[in-house]
Amino acid sequence: TGRLQGRIAIVTGAASGIGKAAATLFRAEGATVVAADVTPGEDIVIADAGREEDVMRLVNSAATTHGGLDIFFANAGISGGLASIFEQTPQDWQEILRVNLIGPFLAIKHAAPVMKARGKGSIVCTASVAGLRAGAGGPAYSASKAGVISLVEIAATQLAGANIRVNAICPGLIETGMTKGIYDNARAAGKEDMIGHLNPLKRGGEPDEIARAALFLASDDSSYVNGHALVVDGGLSCS
Numbered sequence: 617t618g619r620l621q622g623r624i625a626i627v628t629g630a631a632s633g634i635g636k637a638a639a640t641l642f643r644a645e646g647a648t649v650v651a652a653d654v655t656p657g658e659d660i661v662i663a664d665a666g667r668e669e670d671v672m673r674l675v676n677s678a679a680t681t682h683g684g685l686d687i688f689f690a691n692a693g694i695s696g697g698l699a700s701i702f703e704q705t706p707q708d709w710q711e712i713l714r715v716n717l718i719g720p721f722l723a724i725k726h727a728a729p730v731m732k733a734r735g736k737g738s739i740v741c742t743a744s745v746a747g748l749r750a751g752a753g754g755p756a757y758s759a760s761k762a763g764v765i766s767l768v769e770i771a772a773t774q775l776a777g778a779n780i781r782v783n784a785i786c787p788g789l790i791e792t793g794m795t796k797g798i799y800d801n802a803r804a805a806g807k808e809d810m811i812g813h814l815n816p817l818k819r820g821g822e823p824d825e826i827a828r829a830a831l832f833l834a835s836d837d838s839s840y841v842n843g844h845a846l847v848v849d850g851g852l853s854c855s
């Protein structure tokens with residue numbers, strides 16, 4: 617039997633990249649997965665992770681259709697590019713914070729009561745190494761991801777009494793829809809090896825390598841891990 621046998625999970629941002637890999641892996645490990653995204657796709661429920669009504673609808677559908685909720689992987693995110701502070705507008709900030717930070721807040725707020733009824737739960741939020749260290753993302757993106765790490769620490773302490781663990785993952789550079797431009801430009805310039813140049817492992821990461829970290833945090837394998845930001849970056853942030 618799989619490590620998520622009988623579990624019910626919601627994964628946001630599941631039409632592409634890390635979320636898609638996680639939905640596939642969670643299913644392979646025995647979970648029933650409600651895969652949500654704003655972009656249509658196979659087995660996708662259309663829902664905006666930064667909109668409270670949509671998050672409530674996802675949680676309600678897990679509870680009523682599948683009988684409960686054990687895992688929420690709040691993974692949906694947008695990058696907003698690498699524009700400087702002087703190029704970004706308050707509207708850019710509002711949209712990036714809405715999806716990347718208010719999204720995980722809504723996931724925690726609405727998943728916790730349903731998980732509480734089941735006696736336990738695991739919430740995993742995708743942050744980024746950009747939330748730990750300047751230079752890996754644009755200003756609003758980095759601030760939103762630092763916010764996710766802080767939110768996870770607060771939520772972990774507030775929900776521990778209900779036996780709900782809350783953790784974050786901090787991926788390094790992973791080849792997905794979000795980073796397609798970086799990879800395409802490097803390949804077009806014949807400089808694909810530049811992607812791995814700064815990384816101790818000399819390569820970028822694959823979505824499945826983040827999905828496996830999400831599986832660890834979602835499953836009972838991490839039963840004593842709580843309020844942690846797990847860096848999965850090949851050693852990039854040490855170099």
Ligand code: NAD
Nearest residue numbers: 629632633634654655664665692693744789790792793794
């Ligand atoms: P991706 O673009 O391939 O996938 C993100 C998915 O989220 C897309 O399918 C998109 O439609 C969806 N999405 C965007 N806004 C949404 C919303 N409001 N509601 C629901 N879905 C929404 O990118 P990815 O790299 O797989 O990104 C997943 C997460 O990983 C993001 O939070 C991102 O910030 C984070 N991350 C990515 C990297 C990387 O190098 N790719 C590094 C660190 C962190």
